[in-house]
Amino acid sequence: MTAHTNPASPARRGRRPGTNTTRQAILTAARARFAADGFTATTIRRVAADAGVDPSLVMQFFRSKGELFAAVMSIPAEALEHFSAAFEGTDDHLGERVVRAFLDVWEGDVRSSEPLMAMLRGAIVNDQASGQLREFLQERLLVDAVASRAVDNATLRAGIVSSMLVGLVVGRGVVGVPTLTEVERETLIALVGPAVQSVLAPTPPAADDEEAGR
Structure with a gap:
């Protein structure tokens, strides 16, 4: 028996990245950037670029570079x-x-x-x-x-x-x-x-x- 697919129903491609996923991506990028460049040289803009998000989004999650560093260090x-x-x-x-x-x-x-x-x-x-x-x-x-x-x-x-x-x-x-x-x-x-x-x-x-x- 041959299985039929409904052309009107596109295949699922996974969940759209949500708040938790975005926040974790920022933390991962920040952890790597702090390790590579140190605290002073790391900027919100560089972390945002590494995470593939807008800098304003980083600031929505973390109000300053200090708070971002604190979050990275738990x-x-x-x-x-x-x-x-x-x-x-x-x-x-x-x-x-x-x-x-x-x-x-x-x-x-x-x-x-x-x-x-x-x-x-x-x-x-x-x-x-x-x-x-x-x-x-x-x-x-x-x-x-x-x-x-x-x-x-x-x-x-x-x-x-x-x-x-x-x-x-x-x-x-x-x-x-x-x-x-x-x-x-x-x-x-x-x-x-x-x-x-x-x-x-x-x-x-x-x-x-x-x-x-x-």
Whole structure:
């Protein structure tokens, strides 16, 4: 018996790519681009071209390159928002707010901290991963804190603070330096906060000091 086909019914060619498929294609392209070019050199436009989509579509899924990187690294968006919130408001106690938020993100909820710690461990043994992490943190600090404040050497200040904070987390969570793991968090924040404050929001010299220096 010969099977007959209905010419009015075209053969199915598979499901049309949907939201989940498009999002995954963007993440796959971004993961490869970040690995090849690093965080700083990667652009939304290049990722979009690699994924075969319009750049505006990438921005619909991920509001910034930072959020795209976080998604690639499986870092929840709320972790970034929590860190960014530390920079809101005045400069008073900014350093302590930043250190506390950083420790909250890296040592708090497991869903947020585990991907970050995995990224940090990878950065220690892999130069490429180290560079991506350094660039990512430096840009976050530039966007959230330094660039919005009237300070000189903004990029340098962001790099110094990111190095300080990563070093702190490495000492506590990876290397396990006893003096860092045993100390109470509030004590650590009180000690490190002023140092971060002096870099991000230095106190202007008093008028008397300026006159004395002339």
